[in-house]
Amino acid sequence: MAILISPETKIMIQGITGEFGARHTKLSLDYGTQVVAGVTPGKGGQFFEHAGHKVPIFNSVADAARATGATVSAIFVPPPFAADAILECVDAGLDLAVAITEGIPVRDMVRVKRAMQGARTRLVGPNCPGLVTPGTGEGSKGGCRIGIAPGYIHRRGHVGVVSRSGTLTYEAVFQLTSKNIGQTTCVGIGGDPVNGTSHLDVIKMFNDDPETHGIIMIGEIGGNAEVEAARWIKAHCQKPVAGFIAGATAPAGRRMGHAGAIVGGAEDTAAAKIAVFRECGIEVAATPSDMADALLRAAQAKGVNLS
Amino acid sequence: MNIHEFQAKALFEKYGVPVPRGAAATTPEEFTTALAQLPEGPTMVKSQIHAGGRGKGTFKDGFKGGVKFCKTKHDAKEIAGKMLGNVLETVQTGPAGRKVQTVYFTVASDIKKEYYLAILLDRATSRPVIVASTEGGVEIEKVAHDTPEKIHKVFIDPAYGLADFQVRDLIFKLGFSGGEAKNAGKLIRSLYAMYWDTDAAMIEVNPLITTPTGDVLALDAKVSFDDNALFRHPDIVALRDLNEEDPKEIEASKFSLSYIALDGNIACLVNGAGLAMSTMDIIKHFGGSPANFLDVGGGASKEQVVAAFKIILGDANVKGIFVNIFGGIMDCNVIAQGIVEAVKEVGLKLPLVVRLEGNNVAAGKATLNQSGLKLVSGDTMADAAQKIVKLVA
Numbered sequence: 001m002a003i004l005i006s007p008e009t010k011i012m013i014q015g016i017t018g019e020f021g022a023r024h025t026k027l028s029l030d031y032g033t034q035v036v037a038g039v040t041p042g043k044g045g046q047f048f049e050h051a052g053h054k055v056p057i058f059n060s061v062a063d064a065a066r067a068t069g070a071t072v073s074a075i076f077v078p079p080p081f082a083a084d085a086i087l088e089c090v091d092a093g094l095d096l097a098v099a100i101t102e103g104i105p106v107r108d109m110v111r112v113k114r115a116m117q118g119a120r121t122r123l124v125g126p127n128c129p130g131l132v133t134p135g136t137g138e139g140s141k142g143g144c145r146i147g148i149a150p151g152y153i154h155r156r157g158h159v160g161v162v163s164r165s166g167t168l169t170y171e172a173v174f175q176l177t178s179k180n181i182g183q184t185t186c187v188g189i190g191g192d193p194v195n196g197t198s199h200l201d202v203i204k205m206f207n208d209d210p211e212t213h214g215i216i217m218i219g220e221i222g223g224n225a226e227v228e229a230a231r232w233i234k235a236h237c238q239k240p241v242a243g244f245i246a247g248a249t250a251p252a253g254r255r256m257g258h259a260g261a262i263v264g265g266a267e268d269t270a271a272a273k274i275a276v277f278r279e280c281g282i283e284v285a286a287t288p289s290d291m292a293d294a295l296l297r298a299a300q301a302k303g304v305n306l307s
Numbered sequence: 308m309n310i311h312e313f314q315a316k317a318l319f320e321k322y323g324v325p326v327p328r329g330a331a332a333t334t335p336e337e338f339t340t341a342l343a344q345l346p347e348g349p350t351m352v353k354s355q356i357h358a359g360g361r362g363k364g365t366f367k368d369g370f371k372g373g374v375k376f377c378k379t380k381h382d383a384k385e386i387a388g389k390m391l392g393n394v395l396e397t398v399q400t401g402p403a404g405r406k407v408q409t410v411y412f413t414v415a416s417d418i419k420k421e422y423y424l425a426i427l428l429d430r431a432t433s434r435p436v437i438v439a440s441t442e443g444g445v446e447i448e449k450v451a452h453d454t455p456e457k458i459h460k461v462f463i464d465p466a467y468g469l470a471d472f473q474v475r476d477l478i479f480k481l482g483f484s485g486g487e488a489k490n491a492g493k494l495i496r497s498l499y500a501m502y503w504d505t506d507a508a509m510i511e512v513n514p515l516i517t518t519p520t521g522d523v524l525a526l527d528a529k530v531s532f533d534d535n536a537l538f539r540h541p542d543i544v545a546l547r548d549l550n551e552e553d554p555k556e557i558e559a560s561k562f563s564l565s566y567i568a569l570d571g572n573i574a575c576l577v578n579g580a581g582l583a584m585s586t587m588d589i590i591k592h593f594g595g596s597p598a599n600f601l602d603v604g605g606g607a608s609k610e611q612v613v614a615a616f617k618i619i620l621g622d623a624n625v626k627g628i629f630v631n632i633f634g635g636i637m638d639c640n641v642i643a644q645g646i647v648e649a650v651k652e653v654g655l656k657l658p659l660v661v662r663l664e665g666n667n668v669a670a671g672k673a674t675l676n677q678s679g680l681k682l683v684s685g686d687t688m689a690d691a692a693q694k695i696v697k698l699v700a
Contacts, residue, residue: 165581
């Protein structure tokens, strides 16, 4: 099952001819992902070629969707043009737009989020590593990789991972795979203060997905999205959940790399979020090295088999 | 990006937000010309630094108060002389304090009542929010905690903008009437226009005041901007004051490194913001103290690693270094070569613990082992963190 994307999902890449987009398109093709179209305005009719693959390039998202049946787009366009690229996906009626781009102005995202109200398209990101639904081949090949995550660290299985941070997601996935525990889908929702999909949105999908037996939720300082998700878990989720919050040592008022990672008030500190996690029955990882073990503890307590 | 109060007030005036008349000076000679622009009478002298708590701050030579009321312009000139070039320590500057390089003179206004007004992003709704209170001139956090009913919030639909009925509603809640109400309404609309146009991250006016003559004025101004949007505001970028930033942070930004100095003694070099934050956390968890946040990004080059080493070694408090890399796509061997080169170039004498994981990790570890460098390898983050904490203890 997995969530949001499966190995059969057909995807397009906006910004396929840019250096960043091209590099990750190649890695996705190598992983076995169905990259069926690219979009670069003005380069319609050309092809993106790599290792025997010949991906057609279109001038618009609508053209690409019509011609290839792609339902998901990965957005690699530069920050000044990224908001427009997201809206183009909405206009074309795609299922999912995944905005990898880092550095989109907050005002642009405020407008995009408002414009997407009621639309059928879901946004993941921006400023995110994307999503991976691992495949069953060697190094989890044959899966769907959208974005910039390393595909080979994954393994097909039953744990859902949701995180704002790329490298912390990889850390969690690597720990799981090292213990022969596979994943259904790993979702990076991004480090920006205004994003399309929240921790809670993803948790709800994992909760509804029969293949997902356990969940790792990774958060950080700033905002109250993790707290919102934790309270919902307490009320509705029977599956074992492990959590980790980064930024316990961050000084107040400073932006820690991610635009969203800034302590504003008493309730968005790491300590406050960790306290809510505990209160909601989420097994807290003491350090980032403890994320997979924390989930194992939570699973054992509930008598759930993760593999 | 933050700007000074006098710069913020110049922007306020441009957008039609009334402020007390003022003039800034950066040298003693400019005191005279600045003060000449103000009428005779009570004058405020305000130290211009990017930190709050100025009024209650203390200068390094013992002089108290970074914001002073003076009965005459003559007194103001004398007080300004004591502030300029002096180092001001406030609750927000830390013990190092900040050197005052600009003083700002303003007319001392007659205050009838003080209010609080701010505009910022509400993350929960992804909309701008105006926060206002009848309790101005005090810490808003305290008001929110003790008397939450005195905090009023207006959420703005970005598709429509700030609606007139919302402004009216807020003004009545704050208790304005007559001419004051009209002036306050105009001020709030102007301030929101500025927030939206300039891609501000936050505008805070504390206090906003009314005067006995019915004027509504922004007595103070704290404004910051969204770094991601600076590319479309060259006029705002021109207001950046590098004197207010850590030289190491400026150097880091030249190499696209994200660096923030902290007060511990274990330097960190990490890829990815989330991992960098949690590397600081894990050092603390095992009883150490991180000297910095440093994210080399997803595709660090050898040059960036060398630059990163130089920056973290520029901090005299550093007693050891912890390199924590999860090379997802990034080749661990490239990072390893960068570390070896950097250590040779800077002649490292401090303990170094390296934790490498991910793509091509075997080759990376081999490069480190064959380099002849005295470094310690850690298998996991936890293992490596414990090792560096022990080495600097």
